[in-house]
Amino acid sequence: METVELEPQVLANRLGVAFSLIFQKQPIECTITITALEAYFWLEPRAGDERILKTFRDGYGRIRAIAERKLLAHPAARLELTTADFLRP
Template sequence: MEIIELEPQILANRRGVAFPVVHRGTTVEYVITLAALEACFWLESRADDARILKRFNDGYRRIRAIAERRLLAHPATRLELTLEDFVRP
């Protein structure tokens, strides 16, 4: 699986972090919500941009693994990861 990683960016509405990945020649835009980062990655509410990106980077391996599983199950060009994606039933 060819994967090229690009820099994550905080969404303009501050509701999440977007991180595009090139997969098989197609750019897939993933978004993880701040609610998911707060609940699963110890992000403080009302954190500044630097802290948000730090928490995202700290949890990136887990975030990416969940994102890749979602892409394989449901191919798309944009996927949003929410708290439900990280909570086990």
């Protein structure tokens, strides 16, 4: 999978970060919830946009790997990653 060259953005409602991936030659709109970033990537509560995006970028390798696995299991045009996606079986 390739990454679309779009900058990740904090959603207007501040509930997540939007980013894109290419899956089977199609762009997929993805989001990861702020709750997941707080629970699994050490984002402090009520962080500002700069800190949210830094935390996202620092954890991007793991975030992308989880997104890719989820898309392989359940192809979709949109994908949301939540805390449940990061639980270890």
